[in-house]
Amino acid sequence: MNRRTALLGAASALAAIAALAGAAAAQDDDFPQKPITLIVPSAPGGSTDVTARKTAELMGEHLGVTIVVENRPGGGTLIGSRHVAQSDPDGYTLLAQSSAVSMFPFTFRDPGVSLDDLRPIGVMLRQANVFSVGQASEFTSMADLIAHSEAHPEDLTFGTGGPASPISYTVEMFKHASGANLSPVQYKGAGDTFPDVIAGRVTMVSSGYSGQSGFYEQGQLRPLAVSGPERIASLPDVPTLREVGVPLDVSVWLGIFAVAGTPDPVVAKLSGALQYALEDEARRAEIIEQGGDPAFLAPEEFEALLAREAETFRELADVTGIEPQ
Amino acid sequence: MDMLANVALGLETALMPVNLAYCLLGVFLGIVVGVIPGIGALATMSMLIPMTFVMEPASALIMLAGIYYGSCFGSSVSAILINIPGAPHSAVTCLDGNPMARSGRAGVALFMASIASFAGGSLGIVVLMAFAPALGKFALQIGPAEYFSLVLLGMVASSAIGSGSMLKSLAMAAAGIWLGLIGTDPNTGSYRYTFGALELTGGVHLIALAMGFFGVTEVICSIGRLSLSHVTPGKVNFRSMLPTREDLRRSAGPILRGTGLGAFFGALPGTGPTVAAYISYAVELRVTKTRARFGKGAVEGVVAPEAANNAADQTSFIPTLSLGIPGSATMVLLLAALIIQGITPGPTLVANHPDIFWGLVMSFWVGNILLVVMNIGLIGFWVRLLLIPYRYLYPAILMFVCVGTYSIAASPFDVWLMLLFGVAGAFMRLAGLSPTSLLLGFILGPMLEENFRRAMVISRGDFAYFVEQPISAAILAATAMIVLFGAWSSVRSARALRTA
Structure with missing residues (x-):
């Protein structure tokens, strides 16, 4: 093979690559x-x-x-x-x-x-996380709950949808930021925690608004705080965690x-x-x-x-x- | 009266031609996927969810619910005819249903199963209509301590199920509990017995386990008797399906007891039709005077679990619709269909959307009537399925079982696991070990553990918590009585043997 054909070969290879690239670009344009x-x-x-x-x-x-x-x-x-x-x-x-x-x-x-x-x-x-307690709970504000926990650090529990679930992390972050202590009670998903929270066997649940909203109207769940940067339109009276003095906003x-x-x-x-x-x-x-x-x-x-x-x-x-x- | 107005509203929705059509479609699909082992309501409903996007909310629910309870109706057919439950909740139906078929009474078994399913389903609907809000509130009283005690009661009561020795049954129950432990520790999140397989971290799936130990095992064990057919291919006319007066007399009590137990367990989120079927069979074993007939084709052993699982299927809508708390994976799908329609499930659903709730409930009547008519009409057809030579029937079953298991998570791992269970089940059968207790241990074991550990966290490690809760204490007392009675009667019969 002489120099000329080698060059030609290289050129055509380059051309082929360019053509392929062009085709790929065209394909991207045609997506999907x-x-x-x-x-x-x-x-x-x-x-x-x-x-x-x-x-x-x-x-x-x-x-x-x-x-x-x-x-x-x-x-x-x-x-x-x-x-x-x-x-x-x-x-x-x-x-x-x-x-x-x-x-x-x-x-x-x-x-x-x-x-x-x-x-x-x-x-x-x-979606903001809502921190809620059950209908019969003695707590009417997040401050009450945190104060109770400080006085009785062994007393409170929270329901979570599994040890490595996002909910579990959110509550761990809440505990870290608020100084409150709550022991995790594990369920297979956030929804499974509701009967025990509503009946008052478990103190608190934290989960997305949409999963809980059906329980607000008749008061089975009482929202204490939301975790987002600002209050949510559907719960205008519920303060954010920051407002109640807990420096945390996670959505x-x-x-x-x-x-x-x-x-x-x-x-x-x-x-x-x-x-x-x-x-x-x-x-x-x-x-x-x-x-x-x-x-x-x-x-x-x-x-x-x-x-x-x-x-x-x-x-x-x-x-x-x-x-x- | 309130109830009448609700019924009228419900009928108005349920009897709309389009909803009637969807109800028929739902129960027909349900019966078909119920009969086919491996492919069940869960897979079918999740495949059809996208279709419900464009449907009215009530129609969507009516169709999906029809698949759910229709499959419960259908799953007894394969349990009776080929000793393979169409779905796990009919596993106990095999125990007496299949011996009936083998002794040439397949038609009667199917007929009585249909009647029991219809009776259980209908009475379940009555309970649903009359007590949904009350039972919903009651379900809230049942916490981890009560569930723990209830599961313990279930385990003790059901320990007698299965032919053969008590020791073997217990060994199988223990093996089932072990299989149930595979997965992730519910409290710490550490892996247990997963052997490095990521697919096992979520636990062994019930369908893979049931279809392996019941379906594949049955196929393997039939290889030796390929040329035999278990019914005499004679006439299958209407007369041969009709139960005798004796059958009817024996069935009335078991159907009522099964329905009651089924309605109770269905209303509790988390338990449901399979547990109900087991317990009702166990109860029949204890109340009967002719225990020796069980396992050899006693009609009570067919009708009690079938009444129970169908009643439980209907009442499992109570926590789902009146509380918004789904008790099973299928109920999660049903709620998802509602959410997709923009309807928020929860305690206000019945009040805010009475047309959907009552329409659905009234469609259950329509569906159950359609089911009993279809099923009895099809008995002749089902029995003729037995005339299909094994060399065609069993490969088809193997295929369906594999497809059904694959559809759980689109993962070939589950299929291999199921086949492995099938081979293990074949060896177990050679050793006289029954998978019935194994399945029960597999279902109840994890429930026992999870609720025990929840109760321990809530009570801060105080064992007295279980007897301080009144409902839990009552259930534990009943459990203790069963154990004591069992011990007493075995001592008495041993003494009677010695003096004789």
């Missing part, structure tokens, strides 16, 4: 061309599942393709999350996740998937992730679809009615939120000495 799969790493019927299905419907409408919601539960959301992390970074496999994903490094010894494997698209829903979010390395144009399109879903009037009204915040977050804003949260969890893990499994 086939149905998208949104993996829900928990069982059907849970809050992630319900939110994902509603959002996927609207996003699909905007993108002109079907978004298929697929449940892959198990391993404390690890199985579904790993599945997405190992998929092609083409935007056709997405993950619906909660702050559980930020906690992986602290809850699992060998999670096999982390935020670095995922590319944040945005949040489907942000629960449910977000959508693509695989790390997904091209920017694809991310932009998915983010646009998410914005469309959040700006849908009916959906927006529904989110607000359920005590949620429908504000749209651009991928970069979501990324910043995740970074702040990771920092909080790292501090908490240091303070509480939570051991990964």
